[in-house]
Amino acid sequence: MNxxxxxxxxLEQKKIAIHFSNxxxxxxxxxxxxxxAYPIIExxxxxxxxxxxxxxxxxxxxxxxxxxxSEFKEGQPGIWVNRKKIASIGIAIRRWIAYHGIALNVNNDxxxxxxxxxxxxxxxxxxxxxxxxxxISDLGTIQNEFENIFKKRFGFETLPRTRHPSWxxxxxxxxxxxxxxxxxxxxxxxxxxxxxxxxxxxxxxxxRGTATFMILGNxxxxxxxxxxxxxxxxxxxxxxxxxxxxxxxxxxxxSYAIITSVTRxxxxxxxxKQFVDTINAIRQSxxxxxxxxxxxxxxxSTDALYQVCKARPDILNHNLETVPRLYPxxxxxxxxxxxxxxxxxxxxxxxxxxxxxxxxxxxxxxEIYDSLVELHKTGCDILTLGQYLSPSKNxxxxxxxxxxxxxxxxxxxxxxxxxxxxxxxxxxRSSYKADELFKRYNSVGSKSINxxx
Numbered sequence: 001m002n003x004x005x006x007x008x009x010x011l012e013q014k015k016i017a018i019h020f021s022n023x024x025x026x027x028x029x030x031x032x033x034x035x036x037a038y039p040i041i042e043x044x045x046x047x048x049x050x051x052x053x054x055x056x057x058x059x060x061x062x063x064x065x066x067x068x069x070s071e072f073k074e075g076q077p078g079i080w081v082n083r084k085k086i087a088s089i090g091i092a093i094r095r096w097i098a099y100h101g102i103a104l105n106v107n108n109d110x111x112x113x114x115x116x117x118x119x120x121x122x123x124x125x126x127x128x129x130x131x132x133x134x135x136i137s138d139l140g141t142i143q144n145e146f147e148n149i150f151k152k153r154f155g156f157e158t159l160p161r162t163r164h165p166s167w168x169x170x171x172x173x174x175x176x177x178x179x180x181x182x183x184x185x186x187x188x189x190x191x192x193x194x195x196x197x198x199x200x201x202x203x204x205x206x207x208r209g210t211a212t213f214m215i216l217g218n219x220x221x222x223x224x225x226x227x228x229x230x231x232x233x234x235x236x237x238x239x240x241x242x243x244x245x246x247x248x249x250x251x252x253x254x255s256y257a258i259i260t261s262v263t264r265x266x267x268x269x270x271x272x273k274q275f276v277d278t279i280n281a282i283r284q285s286x287x288x289x290x291x292x293x294x295x296x297x298x299x300x301s302t303d304a305l306y307q308v309c310k311a312r313p314d315i316l317n318h319n320l321e322t323v324p325r326l327y328p329x330x331x332x333x334x335x336x337x338x339x340x341x342x343x344x345x346x347x348x349x350x351x352x353x354x355x356x357x358x359x360x361x362x363x364x365x366x367e368i369y370d371s372l373v374e375l376h377k378t379g380c381d382i383l384t385l386g387q388y389l390s391p392s393k394n395x396x397x398x399x400x401x402x403x404x405x406x407x408x409x410x411x412x413x414x415x416x417x418x419x420x421x422x423x424x425x426x427x428x429r430s431s432y433k434a435d436e437l438f439k440r441y442n443s444v445g446s447k448s449i450n451x452x453x
Contacts, residue, residue, distance in 0.1 A: 006115045016112065027116050028088050033108030033128075035142050038101040041154070042230065043093070051098055052077055052091055058149045059087050059104050062142060068132055079104075084127035094189060097218075104146075105129065107136050165401050167426055168387065178206035184251050185211065188244045191218045193229070193260050193294075199429060212258040212294070212431040213245050215278055216271045220262040222333045226321070226358065228391035234266055237274060246281035249289060256435035257282060260294035265333075270298035272307050279311040290314045292354070292434055300338045302345060309349040315382070315438060316346045317354040319430055320375060323367040330361060330396065336371075340378050347379025352441070356384035356430045359410075362399040368410070372417050381420040382441060385410055386428035402426065 004011075004027055030036055043051055059079055060070040063086070071080040079087040092100040105128035113126040129137045150156070185192060191214040194205060205211060217235035220227070249257045259278055264271040272295075279291055292315035298304035309316070324336040339355075347353045355375055359368065372383070385407060390398050404426060411424035421441045423432070 004116055011115075014112075028090070028103070029112045029116060030103060031108050031112060033106055033130075033139060035104040035106050035139065035146060036101070037103075037146060037150075039098060039150070039154075041098045043096045043098060048091065048093060052089060054153050055089060055102055056087075058146065058153050059102060061149050061153075062104070062145050063129070065145065066129060066133060066137070068129065081127060081132050084125045084132075086127050086129065086132070092186070094186060099186075104142070106139050106142050164389075165403075167404050168389070168401070177209050181206045181209060181211055181252060184248050188248050190241075190244055190248055191215070193431070205432070209252055210254065210256075210258075210435070211252070212260055213248070213278075214260050214262065215241055215245065215274050216261040216264050218262065221265040222263045222331075224321075224331050224334070225396045226330055226361070226388060226390075228395070229262060234262065234264060237267070237271070239277075242274065242278040242281040245278050246285040249282055250285050254286070254289055256290040256292070256438060257286075258292045258294065258431045258434055260431070261296065263296040265299060269307070270296060270301060270304045272298055272301075272304035275308050276311045279313055290435070290438055292317060292431070292438065294318070294430055295342070297334060297338055297342050300335075300341060305342060305345050306349075309346055309351050313351065315354050315434075316343075316351045317356075317382075317430055318342045318346075319356045319384075320371060321356075321358055322361050323357075323363040323371045325367060326361055326363060340374060343375070343380050344378040352382065353378065353380045354382035354384070354430070355380050356386070356428075358386060358388035359402045359407075360388040360398050360400045361396060369413065372414055372419075376418050382437065383414050383419045383422045383424075384428050384430050384432070384437075385414070385422070385424040386432075387426040 039055070041051070056072070056077070056079060063070050063079070063081065068081050068086075071083065072078075073080065077089045077091075078085055087102060087104045089102045090100050091098060105126065107130035108128055110126050110128060110131065129142070193199065193212045193214045199205075214229075216237065218230055219232045219234045220229045221231075221234055223231055245259065259275065259282075261271055261275065275293055275295065279293070282289055282291055291313045293308065293313045294317040295308060297318065318339060320336065320339050321334075322330045327334060327336050343353045343355055357368070357371065363371075375383070387402055387407075388396075388398060390396060407424045407426060407428075411422045414422045414424065421437055423437055
């Protein structure tokens with residue numbers, strides 16, 4: 001705080017907010033006209049110096065293309081032009097995943113830098129591309145240059161841009177609450193499926209103050225071709241993780257918590273004990289919080305399922321994901337009827353069960369209907385239906401974009417089949433607004449949530 005040179009009241013008058021983080025770098029300023037890039041990259045080479053150097057090279061190449069010569073200072077990450085700082089870098093790494101980045105002053109107002117000691121250096125003078133060039137640089141142009149050079153430097157193939165239908169485009173804005181949630185998760189070293197699975201609703205859910213915790217690491221032992229969660233050798237089970245999840249839930253003030261995991265076929269119990277320990281830790285610290293668990297199939301182990309059911313979660317969710325015919329291409333290590341058996345077993349233990357399917361993978365209407373009928377026979381009363389979106393060129397492609405009115409139709413059909421609660425819309429995911437679904441299920445039972453679109 002010693003390097004902020006004006007009072008809180010003055011900052012408030014100027015409509016500038018202060019946000020605290022544990023990423024180091026002391027104090028800096030972000031505002032309109034800056035190019036701010038936070039690449040989320042897994043550093044397989046575990047070389048932070050390489051990542052920093054390459055990121056700086058990306059910005060340096062942009063500056064060079066506009067006739068500006070980059071200067072560097074030993075021990076001070078950033079870029080200077082004519083002895084004035086033009087780009088600042090701040091790196092945060094968790095489990096070898098980078099989630100912070102760089103800010104380049106393009107045509108932003110430099111006045112706010114006079115109200116701080118940038119990066120804790122009172123002698124630092126800031127500049128921008130517009131100031132050095134004597135003309136306004138178009139931020140959109142600089143952004144495109146950054147994307148192209150970034151892909152080249154980091155070895156990412158440039159992919160043709162595809163436009164989603166209008167009903168799948170989201171407006172993403174800044175949220176102080178979202179930043180608070182991100183800070184809690186980072187400080188407690190917790191994974192979320194929101195981040196790991198590239199969920200399109202992450203901004204909205206973080207803004208609402210919710211998140212879906214993902215336990216047992218962030219590397220899955222299966223190779224489902226629809227899922228963005230990283231594949232590879234899993235981490236050792238972290239015995240302190242359940243307590244950290246419980247702590248996060250208490251800090252976030254959640255009245256309803258959702259816990260999922262990567263699939264851990266390498267563990268004798270499939271990770272069921274970690275679910276039980278997490279449920280117990282939440283019950284201990286936040287006894288009024290509702291708990292929904294989204295579990296893998298535990299390879300069909302009734303012992304594992306028994307232990308999880310004995311912990312009495314409020315909802316047990318296990319997604320079918322798709323129709324039986326597509327399992328070999330979508331979920332090659334799973335079995336449709338084994339997933340049905342998981343849900344049937346849990347329902348037989350008196351647990352409320354929930355499941356969901358993705359649409360748009362090439363399934364027929366008959367296959368969807370037959371799958372819903374089979375699903376309801378297990379005792380499943382709560383259903384989610386959403387649009388499949390491909391995370392990358394290495395995943396399955398979207399075969400069809402389902403229109404909102406088609407999802408409305410499937411909602412009606414699902415109710416006719418007998419489901420008590422149905423969330424059916426393009427952006428619905430298994431844990432999207434799950435707290436609302438749970439409350440409605442308990443209060444009115446037979447009515448659907450019409451706002452889940």
